[in-house]
Amino acid sequence: MTLIANTPTPPYYAVIFTSLRTEGDNGYSQMTERLVELASKQTGFLGIETARENVGITVTYWSDLESIKQWKENSEHQEAQRLGHEKWYSSFKTRISKVESDYGI
Amino acid sequence: MTLIANTPTPPYYAVIFTSLRTEGDNGYSQMTERLVELASKQTGFLGIETARENVGITVTYWSDLESIKQWKENSEHQEAQRLGHEKWYSSFKTRISKVESDYGI
Numbered sequence: 001m002t003l004i005a006n007t008p009t010p011p012y013y014a015v016i017f018t019s020l021r022t023e024g025d026n027g028y029s030q031m032t033e034r035l036v037e038l039a040s041k042q043t044g045f046l047g048i049e050t051a052r053e054n055v056g057i058t059v060t061y062w063s064d065l066e067s068i069k070q071w072k073e074n075s076e077h078q079e080a081q082r083l084g085h086e087k088w089y090s091s092f093k094t095r096i097s098k099v100e101s102d103y104g105i
Numbered sequence: 106m107t108l109i110a111n112t113p114t115p116p117y118y119a120v121i122f123t124s125l126r127t128e129g130d131n132g133y134s135q136m137t138e139r140l141v142e143l144a145s146k147q148t149g150f151l152g153i154e155t156a157r158e159n160v161g162i163t164v165t166y167w168s169d170l171e172s173i174k175q176w177k178e179n180s181e182h183q184e185a186q187r188l189g190h191e192k193w194y195s196s197f198k199t200r201i202s203k204v205e206s207d208y209g210i
Contacts, residue, residue, distance in 0.1 A: 003160040004123050004198050014121060014202050016164055018109050018154050049123050051158040055108040059121055059162065085210060093109050093209035097119050097202035104198035105190060 005047025005061050010099045012046055013062040018055055019084075019092035028088045031080050042071050061099075068096060110152025110166050115204045117151055118167040123160060124189075124197035133193045136185050147176050166204070173201060 021028070039045055039060060044067025050058040062068045071077060084092065126133070144150055144165060149172025155163040167173045176182060189197065 003125060004196055007198075007200075010200075014119070014200060016119060016121065016204075018164070020108060049160055049162055051156040051160055051162045053156040053158065055154055055156055057154055057156045057162045057164065059123075059164075089210070091109055091210060093112075093207060095112075095115075095119060095204045095207040097204040099121075099200045099202040102198060102200040105194070105196060 002047070003049070004104075005049050005059075007046050007061050007099070007102070010101055012099050013065060013068060014097045014099050015060045015062065015068055016095040016097060017058045017060070017092065018095075019058075019089045020055060021052075022088060022090050026087050027083070031083065035077060035080055038074065038076055039071060042074070043067050045071075065096070107152070108154070109209075110154050110164075112151050112166050112204070112207070115206055117204050118170060118173060119202050119204050120165045120167065120173060121200040121202060122163045122165070122197065123200075124163075124193075125160060125195045126157075127193060127195050131192045132188070136188065140182065140185055143179065143181055144176060147179070148172050150176075170201070 036048060039048065044063040046061035046063060048058065048060045050056070062071070141153060144153065149168040151166035151168060153163065153165045155161070167176070
């Protein structure tokens with residue numbers, strides 16, 4: 001896993017997940033590690049970037065909307081989403097976006 | 106400034122800026138603070154989310170592509186971009202994306 005995702009030439013999709021955590025770990029770290037491993041094996045997965053300071057931001061990159069839908073419906077991911085609602089996040093926002101252009105060094 | 110941006114109903118735009126820093130501050134913190142202040146006054150600015158851990162991720166939200174273009178061409182921002190290339194970042198990627206849907210708690 002690279003720190004800055006090595007994504008292909010646009011267009012492709014970005015899922016921007018921004019969250020505020022509750023107190024305590026409650027199994028969060030272990031699940032996060034497992035989910036990254038699992039996501040990276042999904043069809044259409046292109047990369048992931050993540051950082052947490054006051055707020056957590058995780059961006060996953062995907063080739064198409066169908067792959068994002070399938071990942072959302074993955075059973076282990078569904079369980080994580082349930083625990084996220086119930087235990088880990090006081091607030092979150094998921095944004096599904098289409099990357100139209102990019103540049104960098 | 107809220108930690109999770111209070112964005113309107115999609116569609117709108119997200120500029121995902123992911124970066125790796127060089128060593129030392131070199132005026133970076135002061136400029137970042139100034140840029141956030143400046144960006145938030147721009148036409149079409151909708152919000153900002155930012156976190157740095159191993160990698161830095163800053164997402165700014167905008168109403169349209171023209172506003173993003175104008176912000177990129179802002180003179181103080183241009184100077185910051187020049188310093189970013191020269192001093193602050195060993196690597197970065199900017200992705201311009203259109204948010205098509207969102208949900209959260």
